[in-house]
Amino acid sequence: MNSAPNSAPDTAPSKRAGWRGPRGPRRFTPRDRLALALLLGIPVLLDLVIVWGPTLASVGLSFTSWDGIGDIQWVGGKNYESLVDNYPAFWPAVRHNLLWVGFLGLVATPFGILLAVLIDRGVRFSRFYQSVLYMPVVLSLAVVGFMAQLILGTDQGVVNTILNNHEDPIDWLGDSDLNIWMMMLAASWRHTGYVMILYLAGLKAVDPALKEAAAIDGASARQTFFRVVFPTLRPVNVIVGVITVIEALRAFDIVYAVNKGRNGLELLSVLITDNIIGEASRIGFGSAIAVVLLVFSLGFIVTFLVQELRGARDR
Template sequence: MRNRNRATALAGGDRLVVALMLGIPTLLHVALVWLPALASVGLSFTEWDGIGGLADIHWVGVQNYVDIFTHYPRFWPALQHNLVWLLFLIVLPTGFGLLLAVLLDRRLRFGALYQSVLYLPMVLSLALVGFIWQLVYQPDQGLLNNLAGLHVNWLGDPDINLYAVLVAAGWRHAGYVMLLFLAGLKAMDPALKEAAALDGANSWQTFWRVTLPVLRPITIIVLVVTVIEALRAYDIVYILNKGRNGLELLSILITDNIIGEASRIGWGSALAVVLLAISLGFIITYLVQVFRREERS
């Protein structure tokens, strides 16, 4: 009887521990993520300078959205830059990261060293990455101009500075993508490749017909992470030139309107909602297509 009561007490204590371990992070997540997000949606329909209480908040409906789309000249260039950023990360760093993962999966000599070196930029914060590449891109004493014998203002020229920053962002992103794909390749059953080889498939055919389909769950994660990284990009651009002169991004506009000199909480919240809608649009559309393909197969 005592042993049964003791087991019941332990079970009850375990339930309490599990409830605390799940409940506290959930409450923090709701309080720090979802409630501010819902508050931003509500504030996007208001006019408020951030000073005063609730009485100073004035309802304006969808006027903030109308003004952003029609009377805010910085919005459309910023949106275009974010889409270019997204397309670049999906095509080049993601493809390069997949290539690196495939090469490292072949158990090259010093493979662990290569993996650590390639992943190292991901350990660095985007602010530090921006500082490093600021030294590389300096027009007079920069590493790139000195090595190439050029006199290019990489960050000051609005025609090229976006692509220069994309190289820096891609340098960091490729290592993360490589690690995700490499984890998927390590978990892959070697018998699948052996069966493909017995059927006469070459390396290229094995990759497209066996390896890539097996990596589909990892590919979904990589694309979702890439969309989030591209649309929330802020640190590296702000460090390089505060998001001006050709480097405007939606995240920069949100910050400028909420905590800038002319504090417009309603406008900033509306921009944040637009950015959230674009992010969810990309992610949901891709996930729906993937799940439909899986159901058909």
């Protein structure tokens, strides 16, 4: 008697399992969609409300005249014209912000990289050095500003006491030719530790085989770092570059703690505060300065990201 061969067990996933194939997309249940909506929707909503909402509002208010109480009056580009032509503190603030970006980018950041490389080589007490050098990062810039006053003050400052020049002390914070450099040094003290810890994490992730291959080819330690190791740290470079620009352009606390951002310490962030919440509230004018600062920030960051991503694509 002929019997039909036993049919193979049905191993194909059933439709109720929610799969279209072994590698097919999963069909999300209503519960999954709700979880995704909450996990993605809440951060996006907060970003829109806290970041982009005030940003767009500032852009709109920059074309108006408003004191925060009366009616809002449309003035077009007059705020920007007055900012460029009739506001003496504007161009010094722009120069100081650009100087701040250059100092953090060309002095503090390379020094942080140097510290990361030295610690990565396995020096003794490396854990201690990491803790000591990273400790300033936990301090706010306002606290760093108060510490700078204690160290650089004319009356009982540590530096003038060491120099023993109480009869004719150097006014490190009052001299407009010196105070901007002192504040950048103080800010760099904090920024260096941040850069060091980021690059140290990146160096720990570098494949040791790359260094060994470079050594076999006869490359020196310097050549190995700049030609083999440093190019692999491109993601860290992007993060550090963006952080450096943001830290430089949003500097406010440290100069405001010293002398409220005056007498050589003018910055765009200080001008924004003075005009929006100062004695004579000019929200429209202060918003115009905020837009200028936003354009500077986006210009630096976008240019840097484009260069880095283009370099990564060409490799």
